[in-house]
Amino acid sequence: MEERPPVPTESEAFQLLDAIMLYFYEPQHLFDAREVSDRISMFFESPQSQLQNPTIWTLHIILIFAVGRLLRGETDGGSLLPGFKLFTFVDQNLPSPTQLRKQGLAGIEVLALMVVYLQNIDQKDDASIYAGLAIRLAIMHGLHRGHTTQRLRRSESTHANRLWWTIHMLEKRIAIATGFPLVALDDTIMDTSLPTDSPGFPNPSSIRMNIRIAQIQGKIYSVIYSSEPHPEDLFLANVQEIVSSLTQLAHHISHIPLAGASALGHQMSRREQRTSISLYTVLYTTIMLTLRPVMLHLTKSILNAETTFAQTTKDFQQLSCTCIEAARRSIELLMVAKKEDMIAKFGFFDLDTMFSAGFIMLLAAIIEAASPEHSASMVPFKSSPSILEAITLLDYLGTFNNEAAIQRRDQIQKLYDRIPSLVRQPHPSEVSITSEGNHRHNALAEGIHAPVYPDESHQGIGRVPQSPNITDNTGIEGWTVNSLPLQLPDDPQRMYTLYHNDDFTLTGGDVADFEELERHLFGNGG
Structure with a gap:
């Protein structure tokens, strides 16, 4: 029987969400914080049943806990790496790429959080696998095209647009860190706009920068x-x-x-x-x-x-x-x-x-x-x-x-x-050694x-x-x-x-x- 990961209390869960928000809220957009906050509350209405039959949103919330613990340096149940048991649970229950595609933006967000976790534990090669899958799913959903997001409601459009650019950034930086080729579309081919002001979302200046x-x-x-x-x-x-x-x-x-x-x-x-x-x-x-x-x-x-x-x-x-x-x-x-x-x-x-x-x-x-x-x-x-x-x-x-x-x-x-x-x-004829020079050489x-x-x-x-x-x-x-x-x-x-x-x-x-x-x-x- 699969071991269930140690989950935090509800109050601790929101602290872990805050930890992620501290580092990622403005410069990136891994998820819609408003929706995730609601989903955390829903998770704690019946946590054990959700762990027994995890949905994509269960996995999403578990990853929030894992990444939050990692950023804070908090271990879970004696694991050497903070949040590792939580991450392993998600990895073992992750749907196939075909099923992830059917989950829409939630599937892309789960992959993005997995990329962040793996990068943070210095597993950049593994992170590049999930980053490549995330960018391809985003392309399949047309997030790189402006007309796709224009058909959505304003908040949905803002979320999709910022998620695309976040995945795009993750993929570029992992390619540099690993030396692997870039797989994303060339910047000149994309026609989606840069993030703009939208009610309920942070000022776009940081993510644009x-x-x-x-x-x-x-x-x-x-x-x-x-x-x-x-x-x-x-x-x-x-x-x-x-x-x-x-x-x-x-x-x-x-x-x-x-x-x-x-x-x-x-x-x-x-x-x-x-x-x-x-x-x-x-x-x-x-x-x-x-x-x-x-x-x-x-x-x-x-x-x-x-x-x-x-x-x-x-x-x-x-x-x-x-x-x-x-x-x-x-x-x-x-x-x-x-x-x-x-x-x-x-x-x-x-x-x-x-x-x-x-x-x-x-x-x-x-x-x-x-x-x-x-x-x-x-x-x-x-x-x-x-x-x-x-x-x-x-x-x-x-x-x-x-x-x-x-x-x-x-x-x-x-x-x-x-x-x-x-x-x-x-x-000795090349340089006049001062007392300061002697001190610096000795220290070296x-x-x-x-x-x-x-x-x-x-x-x-x-x-x-x-x-x-x-x-x-x-x-x-x-x-x-x-x-x-x-x-x-x-x-x-x-x-x-x-x-x-x-x-x-x-x-x-x-x-x-x-x-x-x-x-x-x-x-x-x-």
């Missing part, structure tokens, strides 16, 4: 990380388009206050703060995704003693500093989220940002350690937060038995500890086993950022988000060689590209 970022990420993946060769003129035009899109997006997102901000005397709610953090970090992650090949190429050139950071061209320096600044701001925002208890304990979005930022800050640490000069050009490499704080954030997730966070933390730690052996020590050689936050009032590397008190829509420490310079070299050939070289075989996936870095530095032995 998230959609636009996902579209740019898809473009980055298909252009910069494509395994297919592109003609130079077409490649350059596409990269310029990506940069232009990011610049425009940075301008638009700068109108969204950062966490801790007040707008016209209105104190941001927790949900508004979390939405703000999510949108800013996903933008910064997209900038890092665009510029990571440049950082890797520079790191390799410096380690091979082909150049130093000071000897590189100004545009090369600027791109590198932009990438580092995007990583630093991501870390600082997540530190604010941690302080306010708004980090998802098992959330692929926060984990991916931590690792992506940690990856870049590791490259920055390598470049700094290999650079004998103490010029103004090296200032961005010495600011905080740094790689230390990125590892601390991963450690925090590890305290909830988040194995993916532990593994990524160990990857970064291992390579960071080996930096002294990678760096060619300069001849000793690894990062000392406490990261010895003094919260200290303004150096161990500083704990406070929630920024922002009243003018500026970013952290007075920077506006669109002040990040993202100017590509004027020389087309120079720009082409930045991305097309034989240094690395990159996919765009954080873990795969990190392993590619390890292979280059240490060979197959790691």
Whole structure:
């Protein structure tokens, strides 16, 4: 006899729904919260009978419990992964694809929640299976066509439209994470509109922003990380388009206050703060995704003693500093989220940002350690937060038995500890070692086993950022988000060689590209 999963009480169930709403309510649309709220109440009218003969809506509600527990880091019945018994129950009772198609939007919503759960436990390959099925069912229902939703009642049309775009985003991002081909329709073929204002639904600005970022990420993946060769003129035009899109997006997102901000005397709610953090970090992650090949190429050139950071061209320096600044701001925002208890304990979005930022800050640490000069050009490499704080954030997730966070933390730690052996020590005539330089070298050689936050009032590397008190829509420490310079070299050939070289075989996936870095530095032995 099939074991029934441990379900929460009704009051706990609504808390789990609130947990999902905190992270997904505005930037995505996994379900209609009003309908799900009613369905939860209906479920608790006869929970045991519904578990005995589960309908599609029973499975839907059980997944709400599973994802909610996962985000909160709450185990169920001793299971190592929060919500895993609940998820397994759904997986074992999931209808066939044919039956799911007959369930309409509810079937697509169930698949979307399964995708989110699997992503959150770092099972991206499995998540891609359900994402592919979800996008195909959505296409079969015509959600990618405007005339389909126009025939529905207004609230139904809004729900269907936002669900389509959410599935579309999920599929794009899973493709990037796994390196699998995109299976969704090309963006130019879809004629459904972007989400618009509708009574009873959140303001569409956040989901529209998230959609636009996902579209740019898809473009980055298909252009910069494509395994297919592109003609130079077409490649350059596409990269310029990506940069232009990011610049425009940075301008638009700068109108969204950062966490801790007040707008016209209105104190941001927790949900508004979390939405703000999510949108800013996903933008910064997209900038890092665009510029990571440049950082890797520079790191390799410096380690091979082909150049130093000071000897590189100004545009090369600027791109590198932009990438580092995007990583630093991501870390600082997540530190604010941690302080306010708004980090998802098992959330692929926060984990991916931590690792992506940690990856870049590791490259920055390598470049700094290999650079004998103490010029103004090296200032961005010495600011905080740094790689230390990125590892601390991963450690925090590890305290909830988040194995993916532990593994990524160990990857970064291992390579960071080996930096002294990678760096060619300069001849004494090449550099004048200051007391500060000696201190930094000793700290590097000793690894990062000392406490990261010895003094919260200290303004150096161990500083704990406070929630920024922002009243003018500026970013952290007075920077506006669109002040990040993202100017590509004027020389087309120079720009082409930045991305097309034989240094690395990159996919765009954080873990795969990190392993590619390890292979280059240490060979197959790691």
